[in-house]
Amino acid sequence: MGKDDEQDEIFKNQVSIIRQLADKQSCIVVGRCSDYILREREDCMHVFIYASYEHRMKNCVESLGMTEAEAIAVSIFEYDEEREKEKLRKEEYEAGQKNGIEQGCKAE
Numbered sequence: 001m002g003k004d005d006e007q008d009e010i011f012k013n014q015v016s017i018i019r020q021l022a023d024k025q026s027c028i029v030v031g032r033c034s035d036y037i038l039r040e041r042e043d044c045m046h047v048f049i050y051a052s053y054e055h056r057m058k059n060c061v062e063s064l065g066m067t068e069a070e071a072i073a074v075s076i077f078e079y080d081e082e083r084e085k086e087k088l089r090k091e092e093y094e095a096g097q098k099n100g101i102e103q104g105c106k107a108e
Contacts, residue, residue, distance in 0.1 A: 011090055033090045 018037050021027045022044070029038075035046040051059070060071035 007089075008093065011093060015094075033087060036087070036091060036094065 014032050015037050018029055018032060018034050021029070022038055022041065035048070038044045038046075057068060057071055060066045061068060064071075066074075
């Protein structure tokens with residue numbers, strides 16, 4: 001099992017858990033693409049919270065022990081890029097699952 005397979009399995013489990021929680025009771029889910037996973041539900045409120053550039057810089061320097069130059073060159077923008085890649089991968093997974101269901105495959 002490769003890293004991508006493991007990540008897909010983790011994501012599938014997260015999707016299942018988030019949907020089960022939302023079906024069972026009111027809950028708050030922070031992150032985990034929950035806005036995307038629950039996008040078709042009308043009983044959800046989605047709030048996007050983010051930190052300012054200055055706060056992210058401060059976190060990299062104080063918490064991660066980086067210099068400002070390192071944070072600018074790598075961490076802040078690399079992290080944002082990785083988050084965007086992860087979100088796109090999850091969207092592609094969901095679209096593939098939806099297409100499979102439409103073609104008659106059973107959802108897990």
